[in-house]
Amino acid sequence: MNQASLLDHLQPSPAVVRQAIEWMMRLNNNAASPRVHRRCEQWRAAHPDHECAWQRVLSLNADLHSRFQALPASGAAFDALETSAQRLGRRQALKLLSGLLVAGSGAYLAKDLAPWQQWTADFSTRIGQRSGFALTDGTRLRLNTDSAVDQNFSARQRLITLNKGEILINCGSDAGSIPPRPLLVGCKHGMVEGLAGCFVMRQEEKHTRLSVTEGRVLIHSPVSIPLTVHAGQSYSINGQHADLLPEPDMDPGAWADGLIVTRNMRLGDFIAEVARYRRGYVGCEQDVAQLRLSGVFRLEDTDKLLALLPQSLPVRLNYRTRWWVTLQRNA
Template sequence: MDTASITPRLNKHPDQLVVRQAINWLLRLRNNAGNTKLQQQCEVWRAAHHEHEQAWQRVQSLQQELSANLQAVPGAQVALQTLENSSQRLGRRQALKLLSGAMLMGTAAWLGKDLVGWQQWTADFATATGERRSFQLPDGTRLELNTDSAADLDFSPQRRLISLARGEIMVTCGADSQVANPRPLMVQSRHGQFEGIDARFVVRLEGNCTRLSVTAGHVAIHTPTTAGGLPAMVQAGQSYLISHSQAQQAPALDMDVGAWAEGLIVTRNMRLGDFLQEVARYRHGYLGCSSEIADLRLSGVFRLQDTDKLLAILPQTLPVRLRYRTRWWVNLERAV
């Protein structure tokens, strides 16, 4: 066995689920001050694995930095104390999300540095810009998150629910074999609720609507319902756009909806302007093009691992040139 594979990597970031556990311990200890048994349990958890201690130190550091920054904001300490008092009457999940809102009172510089990271910690599953992750859920369902995405999990004896808070996910699910009464696998966005039936499907938040694309099996759209009051059944190969009031079939896309799970963008006669908007989701800063070349078309398979290398390919196939003002400001223009 390779020694590197079993040696702890103390300098890597702890897993986000471990960080959530650390935050939960912090909340429990703050809401049960003087509980020596709880303190001992926390110490046992910290000592159980090096990632536990690393996550604990990271959360403690972030909490201390937040408190220090709030000292400079008039009235912020009173507001934070009110939030903490309210959190004692809530469950840990609600308390966690409530206390995370206290960061909105921090300084602009601090928020710019750490708000995204805190949002990732408060979700059950999350990715940063340019990151993609895959998870195996307790029932065997496979959940994959695209760039800059967040989702929460609510599994109970009565239901299996995945809530998409931000970005895009791919779900591969089958029948529920863990309980006597099978539970439907539901995915919820702010626009509707969808049931996967032995299916693989992609759910993506797009401004004022949610896009549902089914690649295998079928998915029932429970809300909003169709005109007849029945769920809309989406078959493999179909896409729907769902708003708060309606669900309507979408025209065929000019790219493979699930290729991102393999680290790819696969296009079919796609507008350059639309292609750049898609690539921009995987990098920081500005990426765009002049209006005179936005309607150029391209087809191909592009790797997302390094978007700078991806962009460098475009002048080889299209009459365009790249103009870098900085590493984070890139514009495409017509080649002279």
């Protein structure tokens, strides 16, 4: 049986189909990157199901593209059509390539396939997911919920770029390089250098928070000398300067162990933190937002976590739906 006939008889699993779609998205967004091409080729060669899913995704994508190219549209209208074609392709791919003919597959994909930024990143997590990765230099990464990171190692430096979310980094010794290459971590607000130990970076809209739990980290600035941050210190980096933060009311690295550890934290801030780990809406009324709580809370089940709050605070949970929860003052 030739390769074409063999591929016709294969039925790749939904997980393999998702991987094929993700590789196509990566290549579309990194067309000039030899590294991405090599990794995709290695993935295709690793198993016949991989190549089967890849070929069918290519075929489906080409068919959809040709159909939408034939439509009399231009400018913004054509862009909208092409976006629709991409979405349709992802939905149909799970149906046609995996035999997953079940109701609601579009919603299934919307929930399980990572957003565009996660698709093109070297390492990523979905909402509620936390994952660890070991790099070739001995560095270990932990990604928190809804995060995306790129890695770019060269002969002169090790560069990790935080595109979204939060990471915990245990610095590797880079024992294979003499001298060891600097370990740089970039984000949209600046650049830091891990000298030794362990640190957490959390990128938000207006600033990135750096918290050092072990060792030392340098904050590099284009307008001043590097700033050394020691274990136990936290800084806010906003692109112009770095400001020392007071002792936090939440352990910055506890999420790596699946925990939220609070010390006299505002309920409003606590709920905003919990919301990062679940889909839908969770919030609290203003008249209870200033209440304070301390404790250790497990992240593995946020519904169970929320159910603990009325046991220690004068609040009740109001579930409009499974995905819409509000904390209100207990009458």
